[in-house]
Amino acid sequence: MKNHDNHISSDTLNWTVLLVLLILTTISILAIKMHLGTFTVLLALLLASVKVTIVLTYFMHLKFENLLLRLMVGAVFLLFAIVIVITFIDYYFR
Amino acid sequence: MSSTEHSEHIDSDTGKMGMWLFLFTELFLFGGLFIVYAVMRSKYAADFHHAALELNAFVGATNTVVLLVSSMTVAMSLTAIQQKRAGKAMGLIFITLLLAGVFMVNKYFEWGHKISLHLYPGSDVMKTLPHGEIMFFGLYFMMTGLHALHVIIGGILLTIIIFKIKEGKINSEHYLLHENGALYWHLVDLIWIFLFPLLYLIT
Numbered sequence: 001m002k003n004h005d006n007h008i009s010s011d012t013l014n015w016t017v018l019l020v021l022l023i024l025t026t027i028s029i030l031a032i033k034m035h036l037g038t039f040t041v042l043l044a045l046l047l048a049s050v051k052v053t054i055v056l057t058y059f060m061h062l063k064f065e066n067l068l069l070r071l072m073v074g075a076v077f078l079l080f081a082i083v084i085v086i087t088f089i090d091y092y093f094r
Numbered sequence: 095m096s097s098t099e100h101s102e103h104i105d106s107d108t109g110k111m112g113m114w115l116f117l118f119t120e121l122f123l124f125g126g127l128f129i130v131y132a133v134m135r136s137k138y139a140a141d142f143h144h145a146a147l148e149l150n151a152f153v154g155a156t157n158t159v160v161l162l163v164s165s166m167t168v169a170m171s172l173t174a175i176q177q178k179r180a181g182k183a184m185g186l187i188f189i190t191l192l193l194a195g196v197f198m199v200n201k202y203f204e205w206g207h208k209i210s211l212h213l214y215p216g217s218d219v220m221k222t223l224p225h226g227e228i229m230f231f232g233l234y235f236m237m238t239g240l241h242a243l244h245v246i247i248g249g250i251l252l253t254i255i256i257f258k259i260k261e262g263k264i265n266s267e268h269y270l271l272h273e274n275g276a277l278y279w280h281l282v283d284l285i286w287i288f289l290f291p292l293l294y295l296i297t
Contacts, residue, residue: 008176009169018166025158029151032295044291051287059169060280069111076118080125087129091136 007064017058024051106270113274117281120244124285127237131292134229141226146297148213149234150204154294157200158286164193165283168252168276175259178266184259187252190279194249201242205235234293241289244282251275 028047032040057063062070135142171186208231212219215232223231255275258264264272 006176009173011170011173014166014169014173017169018162021162022159025155025162028291029155029295032291041296044296045288048288048291052284055165055280055284055287059165059283060277066107069114072111072114072118076121080121083125084129084132087133091133 007061009058009061009064013058017054021051021054024054109270110273110277113277117277120281120285124237124240124288127233127240128288128292131233131237134226134233138224138226138229141224142230143297145223145227145230145234146293148208148211149294150207151294153200153204154290157197158290160193160197160200161283161286164190164197165280167193168279172269172272172276175264175269175272176266180259180262180265183272184256187256187259191249191252191256194245194252197245198242201238205238237289237293241282241285244285248275248279248282251278 024047028044031043031047036043056073062073167186167190171183171190174180174183174186208214213231214220215228215235220228220231252275255264255272258271
């Protein structure tokens with residue numbers, strides 16, 4: 001099981017990614033503490049989604065993976081989003 | 095490239111794809127709980143608001159930082175092994191394990207505090223609470239407990255990886271297990287990124 005042609009992320013990139021993630025965490029804590037009403041939940045989920053995308057792209061090396069794997073991950077997250085939307089449509093309109 | 099080398103290359107790619115397929119099932123395991131949380135939150139908004147005030151956002155934030163840093167150290171250890179720096183790779187995984195320990199100690203005190211207040215599923219105090227609050231604490235223990243179990247499994251996996259690096263079985267040419275272990279650890283981080291705002295921040 002030899003690993004070939006794999007991208008090697010530099011330490012600088014890893015540190016930068018961590019820094020961005022920590023900044024986003026701080027923003028989400030501050031934003032939620034300001035009590036923005038109905039937008040709070042939406043904002044928290046949006047920031048969490050951005051953080052998750054960054055982890056997937058850089059720490060989990062998706063940016064450097066083949067197209068098939070990237071499409072698979074995208075499809076699964078799309079499927080998950082559809083499941084959530086359908087659950088809520090069912091819940092609100094029954 | 096010889097034919098053996100070619101098949102080995104495919105093995106490494108499929109090995110990684112298999113890990114991703116497993117991670118998808120993990121996503122839906124937690125995803126199901128997230129959906130229950132979302133529906134219950136919209137049904138019992140007031141109870142969830144009240145119950146969430148019991149959680150300590152500072153402890154949650156600390157554990158978020160701990161997990162984010164540990165995610166970076168494990169990513170850096172993979173970089174180190176690819177660059178033939180086995181010692182650095184082992185050191186970085188060791189730091190990751192220490193951070194996992196810090197996370198679990200925080201969790202121990204957090205759960206301990208809740209249990210000392212008799213806020214655990216099935217307790218006498220819990221039975222007197224409104225239905226929505228019982229729901230919140232039930233989900234809190236279920237989701238953080240399942241997540242903590244993943245932290246422990248990830249820790250065991252990373253320990254195995256340290257030994258394999260030491261034995262030379264994981265090296266700059268063969269590091270699929272290291273890669274998959276790192277992917278698993280990042281998943282633990284991913285789930286916490288959603289758990290933290292949903293349970294601790296939004297009240």
